[in-house]
Amino acid sequence: MSTILSVQNISKRYGAVQALSAVSFDIPAGSVFGILGPNGSGKTTLLGIVTDVLKADGGSFTLMGALPSAVQRRQIGTLLETPNFYHYLSGYRNLQIVANIKQQSESDIPRVLELAGLTARQHSAFKTYSLGMKQRLAIAGAMLGDPQVLILDEPANGLDPVGIAEVRNLIRKLAQSGKTIIMASHLLDEVEKVCTHVAILRRGELLGSGAVNVVLARDNFIEIGSADSKALAQAIQHHPAFVQLLPSGDGVLQVTFNDKVDPATLNNWCAQQGIWLSHLQTSRKSLETAFLELTNN
Amino acid sequence: MLQIIKIEWLKVKNYRTFWVFIALGVLSILAPNFVIHDVFIKNIPPDAQKLLGQSIYDFPLVWQTVASVSSYTSGIFSLLLITLVTNEFTYKTHRQNIIDGWERSDFVLSKVFWIVSLALLAFLTSLVAVFIFGGIYGKTAFSFENSRYLFFYLLQITVSLSLALLLAMLVKRTGLAIILFLGYVTFLEQLLVSIIKHYFGNIGGLFPLQAGDELLPFPIVEKLVKISGPYDSGVYLAVLVTYIVVIMWLVFRKMLRADL
Numbered sequence: 001m002s003t004i005l006s007v008q009n010i011s012k013r014y015g016a017v018q019a020l021s022a023v024s025f026d027i028p029a030g031s032v033f034g035i036l037g038p039n040g041s042g043k044t045t046l047l048g049i050v051t052d053v054l055k056a057d058g059g060s061f062t063l064m065g066a067l068p069s070a071v072q073r074r075q076i077g078t079l080l081e082t083p084n085f086y087h088y089l090s091g092y093r094n095l096q097i098v099a100n101i102k103q104q105s106e107s108d109i110p111r112v113l114e115l116a117g118l119t120a121r122q123h124s125a126f127k128t129y130s131l132g133m134k135q136r137l138a139i140a141g142a143m144l145g146d147p148q149v150l151i152l153d154e155p156a157n158g159l160d161p162v163g164i165a166e167v168r169n170l171i172r173k174l175a176q177s178g179k180t181i182i183m184a185s186h187l188l189d190e191v192e193k194v195c196t197h198v199a200i201l202r203r204g205e206l207l208g209s210g211a212v213n214v215v216l217a218r219d220n221f222i223e224i225g226s227a228d229s230k231a232l233a234q235a236i237q238h239h240p241a242f243v244q245l246l247p248s249g250d251g252v253l254q255v256t257f258n259d260k261v262d263p264a265t266l267n268n269w270c271a272q273q274g275i276w277l278s279h280l281q282t283s284r285k286s287l288e289t290a291f292l293e294l295t296n297n
Numbered sequence: 298m299l300q301i302i303k304i305e306w307l308k309v310k311n312y313r314t315f316w317v318f319i320a321l322g323v324l325s326i327l328a329p330n331f332v333i334h335d336v337f338i339k340n341i342p343p344d345a346q347k348l349l350g351q352s353i354y355d356f357p358l359v360w361q362t363v364a365s366v367s368s369y370t371s372g373i374f375s376l377l378l379i380t381l382v383t384n385e386f387t388y389k390t391h392r393q394n395i396i397d398g399w400e401r402s403d404f405v406l407s408k409v410f411w412i413v414s415l416a417l418l419a420f421l422t423s424l425v426a427v428f429i430f431g432g433i434y435g436k437t438a439f440s441f442e443n444s445r446y447l448f449f450y451l452l453q454i455t456v457s458l459s460l461a462l463l464l465a466m467l468v469k470r471t472g473l474a475i476i477l478f479l480g481y482v483t484f485l486e487q488l489l490v491s492i493i494k495h496y497f498g499n500i501g502g503l504f505p506l507q508a509g510d511e512l513l514p515f516p517i518v519e520k521l522v523k524i525s526g527p528y529d530s531g532v533y534l535a536v537l538v539t540y541i542v543v544i545m546w547l548v549f550r551k552m553l554r555a556d557l
Contacts (some may be wrong), residue, residue, distance in 0.1 A: 052393045052401070053557040074398030082392035086384075088312055100304045101397040141397070 002029045003065065004149055005050060010059035012045055018204050019045040022059065025199045025209035027182060028069035032175045034191040034212075038295060043184035044081055045151050046201070048196040051078055054142065064149070074102045078151040083134040087127040091118055091137050093113045094126055104145035115170075116140035131158040139167070150174065152183045168193060192287045202295045216290040221226030222261065225252040225279030226269070235273045239266075252279055301407045309381070318377035324365075325370040326422045330354075330430050333366060338434065353501045354434035357442035358516050359427055364450035364550070365515040367423045371454050372482055375461035379474045382408055382465035394438075405552045409545070412458040416440040420451040448514060449530075452537045453509030457482075459544040460505055466548050482506060499527045505540045508533045 005027040012020040020042045027033045036044045045058040048054035050061060051073060085094040095109045113119045116136040117135040121129070129137065135158045142150060155171070171194050176180055185191055191198065191212075198216065199209035208215040226232045229251045236242060236253065241261050246254035263280055270277050309315040316323075337353060353362040385391040394404055424447060431439065461478055468474040486504050493501030502511050512533040 048556075051396045053395055055554065055556055059487065070395075070398050070400045070403070077397045082389070084389040085309060086312075088389060089308075090311075093307065095313060097304055097307050098393075098397050099299065100307065101394060101399055103300070103398070154409070180447055256514075261338055 003027065003062075004029050005063055006060065007061045008044040008059055009249065010046065010049060010061060011048060011057050012042075012204075019050075020056075020201075020204045021214075023199075023206045023207060024059075025205070026196065027180065028059065029180050030178055031197045032056050032171065032181045032183065032195045033072075034195035034198040035182065035201065036188070036191060036198050036291065037186065039186060040203075041201040043186075043201060044153055045204075047078075047151055047182075047184055048081060049149065049216055051076075051080060053080070058172050058242050072093065074104075075147055076149045076151055077140065077144065077147040079142045079155055080151070080153045081137045083138035083155075083256070085126045085134070085137060085141075088125060090125055090139075091129070091133075092122040095141060098141045102145055108146070109125055112140040112143045115143055119165075128254070132160060132163050135159055136163070147179075149180045150182065152181065154185055156185075156187065188287050188291055200294055202289070205237075216287055216294065220260070221246060221254050221256045221283055222263065222266065223252050223279060223281045223283055224266070224277055226270070226275050226277050228275070229253060232270070232275050232277075235270070235275055238273075239269060243276045246253075254283070298406065298410075301403055302410055304409050304412055314380065315377065318373060318380070322371065322373040322415075322419065326367045326419060326428055327429075329366050329370055329371065330363060330426055333362075334430065334434055352434070352436065353516050354430050355437040356435055356440045357444075359431035359441040360433055361446040361516045362511070363426045363430065364421050364446040365513045367419065367426070368450055368453050368509060368513050371419045372457065372479075374419055374454065375457050375478060375482075378408070378411055378415060378458050378461045379465045379478060380471060381411060382462060383469060383471040383474050384489065385470060386465075386469040395557060401552050401557075402549065405549050408462055408548075412462060413536050415454045416451055416458055418451060419454050420447065423447055423450060425511050449509070449512045449534070452534065453506075454508055456505050456509060456513050456537050456540050456544075459541050459548075463544050463548055466551055502527070503533075503536050507535070508536050509538075512537075 003026045007026070008024050009022045010020055010024070011018075011022055023042070025045065035046060037043050045054060049056045050063070050068070052068065052070075061068060064075070066072060085091075086097070088096075091113065092109060095112065096106055099106045099109060110119070113122050116139050118133060118140060119135065126134070126137065135155075139155065142152070150271055152171070153169050159167060171181060171183070175194065177198075181194075183191075183195065194213055197210060198212050199213060200207040224232065224236065233245065233253055236245075236255055239257070239261075241257040241259045243256040243258050246256065263282060267277055267280055335352060352356050353359065385394075391404055394407075395401055399407075427447065428507045460481075461474075464481075465474050465477055481510060486506050488505045490504050493504075495501075501507065511528070512530060
């Protein structure tokens with residue numbers, strides 16, 4: 001699998017704030033790559049550097065295997081933060097400008113307007129658009145020329161629930177057609193539903209990157225409980241597949257094992273240790289829990 | 298470059314403010330000559346006119362007259378340029394243009410294109426003014442003598458537009474940039490010129506706009522009060538070209554390095 005974006009030791013400082021410190025990761029072609037992190041973690045700064053609106057203090061990156069230049073940017077559909085258009089021009093005329101900068105044919109404009117649901121309002125001035133329509137026009141602009149790579153910074157920003165669902169469907173459809181999508185978001189729900197890979201940032205530092213299930217390891221765990229939870233806690237640590245006890249309350253223990261452990265076998269094993277389980281349930285850590293564990297430590 | 302020009306055209310084609318500015322700018326070159334003709338020619342008694350010699354709208358003096366008049370009124374084009382540049386910052390379209398696939402230098406070139414276009418428009422309008430006023434009001438035959446003044450004017454308005462671009466790039470906000478520009482043009486530079494001239498002599502006349510003014514004295518008045526500069530024309534021309542080069546260097550440097 002080739003690499004679409006390779007980031008090497010990118011650093012960026014705003015005065016006293018270290019927005020990014022030596023961030024490195026690769027984005028494989030065909031992936032839906034989520035850049036995650038709390039607000040202010042450096043997601044937009046990173047995408048700003050990649051799209052050349054910000055200058056890194058250190059480090060380098062390559063786009064599609066080449067040193068970054070306008071040539072690569074023309075092949076990428078980008079939606080960064082807020083939609084930026086000429087207020088006095090209509091949606092259509094704004095897209096004409098985008099098409100010409102991207103050196104794409106203007107004949108693609110009706111298609112993307114339709115895709116964004118703006119055909120009916122294409123000749124209204126941009127300043128008369130609602131926030132959701134502005135965001136849709138930005139999505140239409142990013143889709144011009146059917147680029148193979150998309151960079152989307154909080155693509156659902158400003159959209160209503162229907163709009164959010166539509167954007168999510170659009171992203172999924174695009175991903176299915178083999179496009180690479182690089183998406184910054186703080187909405188884990190969004191990421192869980194569409195991303196194949198993630199990079200996690202916290203205060204400018206990269207906490208991890210790779211396939212979603214590797215970075216945000218969410219081992220299956222088993223909840224067990226008994227009358228004497230202390231004895232259970234001691235005994236379970238001698239189970240041959242035991243990995244760790246997760247913090248939990250209510251006298252119920254959350255235990256992870258290195259093999260898939262069958263609940264019936266586990267029940268049997270506990271009985272052999274003289275402990276009778278009053279609670280037994282297999283569970284999966286939520287993405288949110290995994291994310292919070294990673295970013296809070 | 299053609300691609301850049303096409304895109305700039307798309308940006309202004311349906312922008313009403315742009316066309317209002319263009320109309321005002323063209324009028325501001327043509328209209329004052331009517332007024333000046335009224336004041337100078339009609340209101341000065343024929344006897345006095347004889348004393349003054351040639352009419353300011355006779356060839357070859359008309360070249361200097363029109364160039365001098367234009368140099369005072371064509372600040373309107375600079376205000377238009379400030380509006381075009383600061384609009385990009387206000388709408389953040391300067392970022393979008395780069396994101397969509399312009400090099401940062403393309404963005405600067407797109408604005409340099411406007412300097413060249415507006416300067417040429419002012420120059421050509423002034424040329425038309427020379428033909429109109431020299432033809433209608435002048436009593437002498439057409440001549441290219443003194444036409445160099447119109448080229449001096451072209452250089453002066455290029456400096457003025459370059460200053461406007463630099464200011465717009467640095468300030469980024471339309472209102473503030475316009476106020477600062479007007480302040481500089483109307484009194485700030487004059488103040489600096491007076492101070493420097495007082496303490497350091499003629500070198501004070503080499504400020505960007507003052508240099509143009511000293512190169513383009515108004516005829517007749519020039520005979521009454523010495524207002525043309527003490528330096529040779531070549532010095533002023535060299536200084537003006539230097540200003541353009543330095544300003545362009547600053548603008549490119551700023552745009553290529555800064556966070557947008």
